[in-house]
Amino acid sequence: MPQTPTPTAVADAHTRIIGWFDAHARDLPWRRDECTPWGVMVSEFMLQQTPVARVLPVWTEWMRRWPTPADLAAEPSPEILRAWGRLGYPRRALRLHAAAQTIMDEHDGEVPNTAAELKALPGVGEYTSAAIACFAFDQPEVVVDTNIRRVHARAFSGRALPEKSLTRAEMSLATELMPADPEQACRWNAATMELGALVCTARSPQCRVCPVSASCAWLVAGSPEAHYQPKGQSWAGTDRQLRGAIMALLRSHDGGTALTAIRQRVEESLSPDDAQFDRCVSSLVADGLAERTGDELSLPRS
Numbered sequence: 001m002p003q004t005p006t007p008t009a010v011a012d013a014h015t016r017i018i019g020w021f022d023a024h025a026r027d028l029p030w031r032r033d034e035c036t037p038w039g040v041m042v043s044e045f046m047l048q049q050t051p052v053a054r055v056l057p058v059w060t061e062w063m064r065r066w067p068t069p070a071d072l073a074a075e076p077s078p079e080i081l082r083a084w085g086r087l088g089y090p091r092r093a094l095r096l097h098a099a100a101q102t103i104m105d106e107h108d109g110e111v112p113n114t115a116a117e118l119k120a121l122p123g124v125g126e127y128t129s130a131a132i133a134c135f136a137f138d139q140p141e142v143v144v145d146t147n148i149r150r151v152h153a154r155a156f157s158g159r160a161l162p163e164k165s166l167t168r169a170e171m172s173l174a175t176e177l178m179p180a181d182p183e184q185a186c187r188w189n190a191a192t193m194e195l196g197a198l199v200c201t202a203r204s205p206q207c208r209v210c211p212v213s214a215s216c217a218w219l220v221a222g223s224p225e226a227h228y229q230p231k232g233q234s235w236a237g238t239d240r241q242l243r244g245a246i247m248a249l250l251r252s253h254d255g256g257t258a259l260t261a262i263r264q265r266v267e268e269s270l271s272p273d274d275a276q277f278d279r280c281v282s283s284l285v286a287d288g289l290a291e292r293t294g295d296e297l298s299l300p301r302s
């Protein structure tokens with residue numbers, strides 16, 4: 001059973017991990033002082049399922065085109081889906097658009113500054129509301145993403161991986177680990193997340209350069225194996241791949257495209273499942289990502 005870390009161990013981890021962050025944090029545009037709360041919010045939507053390297057160019061262009069919620073709210077959705085490009089999970093783009101419209105309707109065009117108000121926006125869940133409140137408004141919210149969970153599991157609980165889904169025990173540990181000072185609390189969240197992204201990675205933790213290697217509970221326990229085998233994300237032949245291929249085609253056309261032509265063009269993404277193409281078309285339409293008119297498919301027209 002993992003021991004609760006002592007206050008001295010927690011204070012030591014704060015100093016070491018925040019100190020490491022001060023020296024090694026990546027200079028990301030949404031972390032800079034001049035970044036607006038809207039810029040932070042856009043980054044959090046994009047980073048939900050996509051690595052930083054792929055988000056960077058899309059975020060930069062997005063903020064150039066739509067620097068405020070008002071700019072995005074006024075844009076028709078086809079343009080937004082085009083700009084989302086190949087970030088994946090494009091429903092996030094529609095939700096961000098809907099969130100911008102709610103910000104205009106209910107918050108005078110300003111991103112709200114509390115986690116509770118943020119959580120009421122379309123597409124904003126527990127994690128995203130806490131992250132925006134913390135990183136945009138310095139609110140000491142407990143932020144728990146995959147990277148933070150992995151660092152907590154290893155450094156404090158002595159396990160190779162956290163549980164498959166977030167548990168109460170993890171939330172209590174994360175809450176316990178938060179520094180009392182609000183500014184430090186936000187820095188702690190960002191620092192632990194960065195440590196998980198750059199050093200304490202899922203497959204090959206770089207313990208030799210880790211600031212908490214001397215006290216890491218996982219190393220102390222002899223680096224035990226994970227208590228389950230994480231599933232790799234399959235891609236080839238999946239509906240996700242086919243939906244992505246169809247969306248890429250729709251983004252490259254202004255008008256509608258015949259379904260037969262789309263089917264031919266995405267041939268190499270099709271699995272042997274005969275129903276897959278129709279199923280993916282129907283799900284794209286149901287998700288509001290595509291519009292079907294007779295035998296043609298297009299991006300939504302408004």
Ligand code: SF4
Pocket residue numbers: 151154155199200201205206207208210211212213214216217218219
């Ligand atoms: S010492 Fe290794 S396992 Fe422990 S927190 Fe650091 S990188 Fe992760």
